[in-house]
Amino acid sequence: MIKNILVPTDFSNYAYSALFYATRLLASKECTFYLLNVYDQLTPLEGGKPEFLVGKKLLEQLKVASNDNLTALKHRINLDNENPLHRFETISKKGNLVKTIHQMLNPYDIDLIVMGSKGHTGAKEIFLGSNTIQVADTITQCPILTVPKQRDFSKPKDLAFVTDYKRGCTKKTITPLMFITELFDAKIKVMHINEEEELSKEQQSHKEMLELCLKHIDHSFHWVRAFSDKAVAIDDFLKTKGIDMFAMVYYKHSFFERLIHEPVVKDISKYTDVPFLILPYKD
Template sequence: MQHILATTDFSSNAYNALFYATQLLRNKACTFYILNTYEEHTPLTSKRIPTGKGDALLDQLSDESEEGLKITLHKIVLDNGNTNHMFKTISTKGDLVEAISKTVERNNVDLVVMGNKGTTAAKAIFMGSSAVETINTMKLCPLLMVPGEIDFEPVKKIAFVTDYKRSFNLKVISPLLFMASLFNASIRIFRVLESESLDETQKSNRDVLKQYLDPVDYKVEWMPNFSNKTKTINNFLKDSGIDMLTMINYEKGFLKKLVQGSLIKKVSFNLDIPFLIIPSED
């Protein structure tokens, strides 16, 4: 049984991420936890009690959260129609990122799913503050970021971006293997070329990774770093027809620099594919 946590603010992007997850895991028995959080400044409806009425306001926010979850639950059950899937709703007051961490621990969650704000014209992901904070703090399980307005297609090609500078173990690689197993996907190990050859540590890490990936179809690829890593990765994803991007979120790695830097305020990744972020053990 897989335990999946999907966050919602009742937007179309959040629902799309939830629905995508149900289709991705269509052949797995799963329990989906649908989480909504609220605080006194949560903009749920326009009919707002004056903020001076603290308890009354929180009661209203709680009612709105519960009602929104009921509507979401009804819709996903109808749209999904999978008897192998169970759905539970969680409404809680407080910070979203803290609520995610608590829910993951209490329910042994295997995967957190979040929707991203996206625009069809730009085919771009703009990560909101909650998404960035979740990426920075999530240590217990992988996080799947699903771009807005994406239609589900079976995942047949997964890109795993690495520089081989850190060691791998089965716990870190297991989420990648699991995703590949869902639709018998091939894995493209991709490295942005920063030097002409690998050092001994990188070679050793590469060989260990190959051993872990031996049960699946995989291919090792690289591209020269013509301009910057972001652009090089984007070009590879588009040229190779990749269905899902995967990275390990190391403490001082490329992904951490990306989400913490000013680049995130721009079109950081021109992604129209899901992004699986695996926590490291460093």
């Protein structure tokens, strides 16, 4: 069950798009959305920073701006959403974004983090924005949903789960994916990039374990030929199969970690058309 959602925001259109998408995704569920803005001395002020604003005075001004923008954001999403099942709380913090998110997970019982894939500080030459990668590297107990650009919501009917079968996958790990799948009576297409002629015994065992986890879900298995760039292989699969959301499990030192740190030479928009659910591994 997903009840408490943390939505970091830099007040960009990308961040708002992610928030709005999340409200539509969970429209039928009673939820609390925590709208988080984290600022420090490097945070830009609207209209620029006057030269006389330094140190404590600057931070005080940034705090005022953060709270004012959060109030406006809460008002806007309440007008756009109008869902009595949803509640919005605003949180303004000085400090580091990743550390602040980590500190909030347990006290607020966060079930899902939702982020726009490109904001003011998003890197343009990598698979995901730098903030998202830092969060994925650090947050090991909570799934992260990244929403691309200004994505219009459509009910997810076909979801993809990307795996190399080199690590086992428990039902607890993919529970958020199954929750969304069941919410919309959707299907899961398991995508495996074919880097070998046949699966090893260990890989076959992991595939059977996954099939057992999905036995009550409409699902299918797909082998995809290897590309030199795995991001291209994933993108091709998402497009040809009409995928509405895709998911991967984030293991340290794995195919996933190599993928998200892999420079993308071609147009970054190719890789950010579909919402991406990052699942932490759970025993």
